[in-house]
Amino acid sequence: MLWSDFDRLGRFVDPWREFERMSRDLSRMGRSSAHDFPLVNVWASADKAVITTEVAGMDPRDIDISVADEMLTLKGKRQGSDLQEDETYHRRERWGGQFSKNIVLPFRVESSRVDAKYQKGVLTISVQRAEADKPRKISISSE
Amino acid sequence: MANDNLDARKKEAVTTERDERTRERRVYQPAVDIIEGRVQTTIIADVPGVDESSVDITLEKNILEIYAKVDPDIPQDMQLAVYEYGIGDYHRRFTLSDEIDRERIQATVKNGVLKLLLPKAEKAKTQKIEVKAGA
Structure with missing residues (x-):
């Protein structure tokens, strides 16, 4: 792996884009594991x-x-x-x-x-x- | 595993034509608990990566909207080796009943959990109308 601060077009690497790119690569390789x-x-x-x-x-x-x-x-x-005595869950999604x-x-x-x-x-x-x-x-x- | 039927994956928020995004970023729908009580309604949302300075709460008519921005520390000079979750902002919209006292809504964020207290408005007192006997 080459560690470069610049992408192929010579722009400074945006960490967000870099994250998206790396995550796409891993997903493609089927290495995003069980959830x-x-x-x-x-x-x-x-x-x-x-x-x-x-x-x-x-x-x-x-x-x-x-x-x-x-x-x-x-x-x-x-x-x-x-919960207080008079309270009930109207929706419960959190773990x-x-x-x-x-x-x-x-x-x-x-x-x-x-x-x-x-x-x-x-x-x-x-x-x-x-x-x-x-x-x-x-x-x-x-x- | 926590809850039996819990899906650990993050849900991406659905974009409608109304919200044109200006930030080039993923947007997730936070998991929420809504607790209904006699005196107040409580909304609790899991928004990891968010603190009190990065949450926007707006109330327009009876639509309560939460938008929380995330600025994570992405490790420098490291490669992603395992990827299970994406990172992005949070957005969710709620329709409130008219009973809420809008002036007294309170919001706090602690350890990536947003808590909204929505006190119920005192019900308009029933007016008693006297019926007079006809003249």
Whole structure:
């Protein structure tokens, strides 16, 4: 993959367009996976990965993240609204209850270096590629 | 899995000819709960990626409209490796009953959840009309 800030026409890359383009490419390859709740996007470079998921209205204490080798497990729960005695649901579309999901990462990660933040209902997890998993650089000796 | 019949996929909002979009962006229809009570109606919408500064709520006649803009952090110099959800703005429209007290509508956003409190207007007091005996 070539990392270039300019597209073929020499314009500066709009991250939105870039996102749309990459998502189209993955969909075409049939790699947009099963839709298990919560939905995740995974971004990766050679030595790190970022996992994002949209889980609005959670208490960060109710989010449980664990990693083992190349498997990331997300668990969490969200309570429904407390209704007053005279209140009833007229419409109920939002999720509620517990979830658990395994995500396979592009490489094994350093379990001690996982960083997570929860902002505006979006959970962002950053992981680092395990040292042992990194490709070994092979030096070329000249005669 | 959370709810049994819950579809985890995001729904794209339906565009009608009335709303011509000026932002080149996907628009999703947020999942909502509507709770009906004696004194108020509560609308709760999941709008991850949104905070109080990026929501527009308009009320025209009895149409309440929510438009929430999302400006996500798209990681730089990284490739998308797994794609399960799209990112975009949120839009949804509700028709309110006339009973709502428009002046006292309250809206809050916390952790990507928009909560709208729509207090019901006090019903016009029934006027008693005296019937006089005919002269």
